[in-house]
Amino acid sequence: xxxxxxxxxxLLTPRNSAxxxxxxxxxxxxxxxxxxxxxxxxxxxxxxxxxxxxPDFGTRENPTLEETLSAAIQKALADTNVxxxxxxxxxxxxxxxELFSNQGHLGAMAVRADEKLNGKPFTxxxxxxxxxxxxxxxxxxxxxxxxxxxxxxxAEVQTTVSAREGAGFLARASHWEEERExxxxxxxxxxxxxxxxxxEKFGVTDEDIAHVTVKAxxxxxxNPLAHMREVTxxxxxxxxxxxxxxAFLRNPELKEHLKVSDxxxxxxxxxxxxxxxxxxxxxxxxxxxxxxxxxGYAHTTSPLGRVNDYTVLDNTExxxxxxxxxxGLRPSDIDVAEVHDCFAVTELLMxxxxxxxxxxxxxxxxxxxxxxxxxxxxxNTGGGLIAYGHPVGATGVKQxxxxxxxxxxxxxxxxxxxxxxxxxxxxxxxxxxxxVVMALKNV
Ligand code: ACO
Numbered sequence: 001x002x003x004x005x006x007x008x009x010x011l012l013t014p015r016n017s018a019x020x021x022x023x024x025x026x027x028x029x030x031x032x033x034x035x036x037x038x039x040x041x042x043x044x045x046x047x048x049x050x051x052x053x054x055p056d057f058g059t060r061e062n063p064t065l066e067e068t069l070s071a072a073i074q075k076a077l078a079d080t081n082v083x084x085x086x087x088x089x090x091x092x093x094x095x096x097x098e099l100f101s102n103q104g105h106l107g108a109m110a111v112r113a114d115e116k117l118n119g120k121p122f123t124x125x126x127x128x129x130x131x132x133x134x135x136x137x138x139x140x141x142x143x144x145x146x147x148x149x150x151x152x153x154x155a156e157v158q159t160t161v162s163a164r165e166g167a168g169f170l171a172r173a174s175h176w177e178e179e180r181e182x183x184x185x186x187x188x189x190x191x192x193x194x195x196x197x198x199x200e201k202f203g204v205t206d207e208d209i210a211h212v213t214v215k216a217x218x219x220x221x222x223n224p225l226a227h228m229r230e231v232t233x234x235x236x237x238x239x240x241x242x243x244x245x246x247a248f249l250r251n252p253e254l255k256e257h258l259k260v261s262d263x264x265x266x267x268x269x270x271x272x273x274x275x276x277x278x279x280x281x282x283x284x285x286x287x288x289x290x291x292x293x294x295x296g297y298a299h300t301t302s303p304l305g306r307v308n309d310y311t312v313l314d315n316t317e318x319x320x321x322x323x324x325x326x327x328g329l330r331p332s333d334i335d336v337a338e339v340h341d342c343f344a345v346t347e348l349l350m351x352x353x354x355x356x357x358x359x360x361x362x363x364x365x366x367x368x369x370x371x372x373x374x375x376x377x378x379x380n381t382g383g384g385l386i387a388y389g390h391p392v393g394a395t396g397v398k399q400x401x402x403x404x405x406x407x408x409x410x411x412x413x414x415x416x417x418x419x420x421x422x423x424x425x426x427x428x429x430x431x432x433x434x435x436v437v438m439a440l441k442n443v
Pocket of ligand 1 (some may be wrong): 019020024044131162163164167170185187196242243244245246247259263264266342390428429430431432
């Protein structure tokens with residue numbers, strides 16, 4: 001059990017100065033997730049990823065951005081048994097298609113997946129690593145505005161260039177002029193900076209942080225869709241830099257605070273979900289009991305390049321406060337969570353921003369085992385961004401689907417012992433500058 005979490009009885013008091021500036025989103029109708037589908041998340045170290053030492057190298061190529069997006073959409077339609085003709089509108093999350101694949105205009109790309117989608121209003125949305133979450137809230141807003149059946153999908157292909165070049169592409173989600181130069185690997189360095197300040201302020205060790213990594217890999221090893229499904233990780237290997245696990249930053253002040261194992265993966269993958277109103281479910285002939293209800297969401301943005309306190313995800317904390325206010329839920333009501341562990345320390349900061357642990361106590365929560373699959377508040381049951389993988393535009397959509405799959409008992413070897421009733425997702429863009437949090441309930 002997790003004493004730290006149970007101790008939190010009140011709503012959070014976020015430190016973000018924008019606290020009172022907006023009301024939480026009020027839903028006008030009940031909104032349901034009918035289901036959806038994921039492609040496998042693949043990249044370096046995945047057995048199906050084509051690289052120069054793969055036996056199929058030269059005869060087969062990795063799926064393109066279009067193939068990845070289409071596969072997710074087609075599988076979502078097939079798995080939910082929804083005819084594409086019933087989809088009234090769609091939102092596609094993607095961060096950097098132009099850079100990695102020379103491809104933008106993904107709304108029009110998505111409708112190539114099924115000829116019955118031709119002519120339907122599909123739009124690409126972008127908010128860095130929160131693009132998938134933004135696609136989902138685009139769909140929810142459309143349902144609240146009167147549409148009845150809407151698709152949210154996301155896809156990213158990131159292995160078309162080296163990790164170093166890709167880091168420059170991903171750095172477009174920072175304030176380019178002010179933050180790009182922190183390191184060639186801009187985002188790893190920005191979160192190494194958070195790790196440095198967090199460790200110094202709270203006396204947290206690299207081994208404490210490594211518990212997040214070990215949990216992520218252990219979960220992914222049971223998940224056939226995970227990027228790192230065949231890579232094992234021990235606490236010893238995750239706790240210290242080594243030849244196999246280098247501290248790869250060049251920034252001399254930050255280098256010691258981040259190793260390869262602390263990082264999310266450079267993955268290719270897609271995810272798609274179908275959301276519907278009650279009227280939409282009737283049209284589809286689907287019973288609400290086969291669905292998951294979306295209880296509410298909150299979406300916050302904070303100015304690029306201006307982080308007040310590196311030990312706090314205050315933009316996410318603000319979103320969590322709004323979500324809890326809107327839904328009446330408290331942190332102790334959450335049975336399962338998918339949080340944005342773009343780096344291992346980020347998961348600890350997420351526990352604190354979402355109210356699962358008090359400030360500085362995230363590492364204790366991880367160490368206690370409470371966030372493991374059989375713990376009090378399982379987090380990232382399929383392996384998270386660190387080991388399930390992080391195809392940026394797909395991640396926010398994948399998080400929703402993972403909660404759905406846990407609720408409906410579809411997670412196979414990584415199924416929670418008791419299917420959860422209430423779940424939460426937290427999808428973050430940049431250095432905590434855009435956040436989408438959502439609450440879901442099994443019905
Ligand atoms: N010893 C010393 N240095 C090494 C070693 C070693 N044994 N191996 C690698 N390195 C260094 C090298 O400098 C190398 O770069 P170079 O080859 O260009 O010189 C660098 O580490 C990276 O090594 P790669 O082998 O290219 O790395 P890999 O492909 O395994 O990727 C990495 C690992 C860099 C951690 C990658 O997974 C990554 O960038 N992850 C983070 C992705 C990211 O930032 N996503 C966005 C998150 S932000 C958000 O979500 C809000």
